[in-house]
Amino acid sequence: MGRTRHKERSYAVKSGKRAKEEQGFQPQLKKILVHYDIIILFFFIFFCYNTVSVVTMSGDTIPAAVLPLALINDHSVFLDGPYLHGLVLDNIHSPDVEYAFPEINGHTVSFFPIVTPILITPLYAFFSFLCWILNVPVTLALVGTFAKTSASCIAAASCVLVYLTAKELFSKKTALITTGVYAFATSAWSVSSQALWQHGTVQLLLILLIYCIVRDNRHHSPWTIVVMGIASGLFLFNRPPDALLLIPVIIYIVNEWRSRAVYYAAGCGIGGLPFLIYNILIFGNVFGGYIKNTELFHFGPDAIFAFISSLVAPNTGLLVFSPVLVFAIYGYFRLDSLKKPVIRNLLYLFGPAIILDIVVYSLFGLWSSVTSFAFGQRFLSGFIPVLALYLGVVIEDIFNSERKDTAIHIVQACFILLVLISVFIQSIGVFLYPYNPVKSIDSSQVWDVDQMIIVNSYNYGIRNITSISMVNIPPFPQLFRIPIHSQLQLSSSPG
Numbered sequence: 001m002g003r004t005r006h007k008e009r010s011y012a013v014k015s016g017k018r019a020k021e022e023q024g025f026q027p028q029l030k031k032i033l034v035h036y037d038i039i040i041l042f043f044f045i046f047f048c049y050n051t052v053s054v055v056t057m058s059g060d061t062i063p064a065a066v067l068p069l070a071l072i073n074d075h076s077v078f079l080d081g082p083y084l085h086g087l088v089l090d091n092i093h094s095p096d097v098e099y100a101f102p103e104i105n106g107h108t109v110s111f112f113p114i115v116t117p118i119l120i121t122p123l124y125a126f127f128s129f130l131c132w133i134l135n136v137p138v139t140l141a142l143v144g145t146f147a148k149t150s151a152s153c154i155a156a157a158s159c160v161l162v163y164l165t166a167k168e169l170f171s172k173k174t175a176l177i178t179t180g181v182y183a184f185a186t187s188a189w190s191v192s193s194q195a196l197w198q199h200g201t202v203q204l205l206l207i208l209l210i211y212c213i214v215r216d217n218r219h220h221s222p223w224t225i226v227v228m229g230i231a232s233g234l235f236l237f238n239r240p241p242d243a244l245l246l247i248p249v250i251i252y253i254v255n256e257w258r259s260r261a262v263y264y265a266a267g268c269g270i271g272g273l274p275f276l277i278y279n280i281l282i283f284g285n286v287f288g289g290y291i292k293n294t295e296l297f298h299f300g301p302d303a304i305f306a307f308i309s310s311l312v313a314p315n316t317g318l319l320v321f322s323p324v325l326v327f328a329i330y331g332y333f334r335l336d337s338l339k340k341p342v343i344r345n346l347l348y349l350f351g352p353a354i355i356l357d358i359v360v361y362s363l364f365g366l367w368s369s370v371t372s373f374a375f376g377q378r379f380l381s382g383f384i385p386v387l388a389l390y391l392g393v394v395i396e397d398i399f400n401s402e403r404k405d406t407a408i409h410i411v412q413a414c415f416i417l418l419v420l421i422s423v424f425i426q427s428i429g430v431f432l433y434p435y436n437p438v439k440s441i442d443s444s445q446v447w448d449v450d451q452m453i454i455v456n457s458y459n460y461g462i463r464n465i466t467s468i469s470m471v472n473i474p475p476f477p478q479l480f481r482i483p484i485h486s487q488l489q490l491s492s493s494p495g
Contacts, residue, residue, distance in 0.1 A: 038160055045159045045183050047479070049152035049193035050471040053461075054434040055144050057195055058373035059097035062088075063110035064196035065147035067117035068124035069138070077278065080108040088140060102289065104282055111289040115238035115275060116201045120150040127474050136475040145474040147196050152471075155193035158204040159183045162388050165211045168218070169338060169389070170396045177395050182388035185422035186322045187381040190429030191374050198239045202382035205235045209249050210346070210385070216256075217342045222263045225253070229267015236268075237275035240287050241364075242382045244356045248349035256342065296365035306362035306443075310380060313446040315453050316368060321376035321425055322384075324391070324418040331390030334397055350386045357383060372440040375429030375457070425454055431468060432461020 057065060066079060066088050074081025079088075079101060100111045110117075127146050131138050162182050166175035182188055192200030208231050216224045228249065236243050253264045279288035309316050319326055332351055338344040361367055361379045370379045398411050433439075436457040445451060469481040 038164070041163055041179070042156050042160050046152050046156040047470055048184075049155055049189065050149060051468060052148070052194070052471060053431045053465050053468050055148045055471065056373070056434050057144055057147060058197075059100050060112065060373070061147065061195040061197055062097055063100050063112050064114075064117040064120075064198075065143055067110055067114060068121040068146075069128070069143065071118075071121050072125055072128055077114065077282075078107040078109060087138070087143070109282055109289075113198065113238050113240075113275070113288060113290065114278065115234050116154075116196055116198055119201065119234070120154070120196070123150045123153060130473070131475045134475060142474060145471060148194070148471060149474055151196050151200055152193045154200045154204050155188050158188065158192070158200070158207050158385060161204070161207040161211050162385055165207060165214055166389065166392045168211075168214045169340070169343065170392050171400070174392055174396045174400070177399075178388055178392035181324060181391055181395075181419055181422075182385065185324050185419050185426060186384050186388070187376055187378060187426070187429075188384060190321075190376060190426045190433070191378045191381055194430065195374075197374065197378060199378050199381045201238050202235065202242050202245075203385050205231045205238065206245055206382060207385035209235070209246075210389070213249070213252055213346060214340075214343055217340060220257075222260055225257055225260060225263040226267040226270075228253070229264040229269075230271035231267075232264070233268040233271025233273070233275075237272050237279070237287075239382065240290055241360055242357060244360060245350070245353050245383055245386075247353045247356075248346055251349055252342070252346055293364070297360075297363045298365055299363060303359070303362040306364075306367045307358060309443075309446045310358060310362060310367065310370075310377060314449050315441055315451075316370055316377055316446045318377040318380045321429070321454070322422045323425075324415070324422040325384075325387050326418065327394045327415055328387040328390035331387075331393040331397075334393050335390075337393060337397060347386070347389060350383070354383045354386065368441060368443040368446055375433045375453070428454060428458050428461065432465060433457040435461040435464040 063079070066084060067077070069087070070076055070079055070081055070084050073083035101108050102111050103109075124146055127149070128138065130136075131142070136142070159179055159182060163175050163179040166178045169175075170178070187199070188203060191197055192203055209228055212224050212228045212231070216228075232246055232249060235246060253261055257264065275288075276286060279286055283289060283291065285291045311318050312320060314320055332347075335344050335347050338347070358380060364379075367379065370377055394415065398408060398415060401408055433453075436453070437460065438451075438453075438456065441448075441451075441453070465484050467481050467483045470479040472479050
């Protein structure tokens with residue numbers, strides 16, 4: 001009997017200790033999640049973004065992928081230095097991509113703006129340092145991994161800023177959901193994180209500007225205005241056609257900081273002046289190689305067709321590749337629910353600015369080439385962070401509502417369904433689209449439902465995909481690789 005009681009007491013003591021440990025563990029875990037939420041969120045999204053079937057590059061993104069190496073090793077903005085000469089010379093002069101590498105005054109340069117490659121040069125320096133430490137040669141394939149990882153970093157950083165901004169406006173739960181929708185149900189995943197498109201940097205700089213305004217509204221600081229100026233300067237020279245999206249920011253500065261607008265102007269000079277000088281010295285004009293694109297803008301009735309097609313056409317429609325963004329329209333008209341009038345007015349102003357941005361791209365003669373080597377409507381992806389905040393208004397409105405009637409449940413179900421459909425479509429773009437042999441269309445094909453890029457990408461991809469892998473920080477090997485040979489054989493079998 002004594003031994004039995006002793007065992008029971010020992011068991012009770014051990015059980016009590018375990019209970020206390022579990023009770024202590026849960027608050028500790030919660031504390032970690034709360035204090036390190038930004039870091040955890042960044043690395044979670046980063047590694048999700050770096051999980052791919054194939055690492056791809058378009059001719060439009062190759063200059064941005066190799067220019068940082070020219071800066072680091074040849075100490076030059078020219079792409080014909082000794083280091084790059086041995087690494088990518090044959091590829092630069094390939095007929096498929098030579099348009100991206102014009103010769104100016106005897107030197108090979110990037111046709112595209114160089115803001116993005118300048119910003120990611122520190123990342124490349126880190127990757128190159130790791131290669132040197134580990135004695136790993138830098139090959140063209142490894143450069144592709146450098147570029148992919150850098151794109152993932154840019155896109156993941158924009159997600160974190162969406163989260164921080166949404167957390168200032170909504171509950172933390174709504175902020176997380178908003179970030180998840182932005183991260184995986186829009187082109188932030190299928191375009192921005194896949195290659196060094198300028199659109200990823202547009203998204204990052206735009207949401208940075210909005211976050212600065214949200215913070216400045218809480219606590220005025222001239223340094224915040226300087227940062228906004230630097231971001232605006234970079235924004236303008238990174239992708240000039242998207243400069244219309246700066247209009248709400250400038251109006252905010254005029255209305256709220258007119259007496260100290262000099263801080264903003266100084267920041268614009270810091271961020272934009274180096275690129276202005278580069279464009280003038282190399283190309284002889286303000287906007288560099290992009291000046292040639294001004295010849296492709298035309299006013300006419302075709303712009304109406306292009307405008308509608310850019311939004312809802314089967315092969316180019318923003319709302320086709322991310323159907324959940326339909327709810328952003330509802331969110332715009334519910335902005336009055338935001339408690340901060342300055343932020344409310346700012347987001348209202350983005351509505352007309354976004355429409356103007358779509359009009360500009362509708363006037364662009366090559367608007368239908370938006371799908372060339374990118375999945376979906378990449379031209380209109382720059383303002384998606386703003387649409388994400390509109391979705392945050394919707395999420396806060398319909399999921400935190402005290403209403404319990406059938407109508408609100410239907411709206412909630414529709415929203416969830418469109419999120420799931422959007423995530424599925426975006427996953428096709430990430431994992432299966434690289435296998436689609438047809439990556440460009442003309443204006444006559446944008447409404448061709450028999451040759452939908454989404455459907456064809458799924459059909460080609462599901463038959464040909466060989467594996468899914470998580471790319472590590474280069475030059476380290478993949479974190480994991482999932483072969484899909486069995487599925488390949490199954491889908492390729494007769495009948």
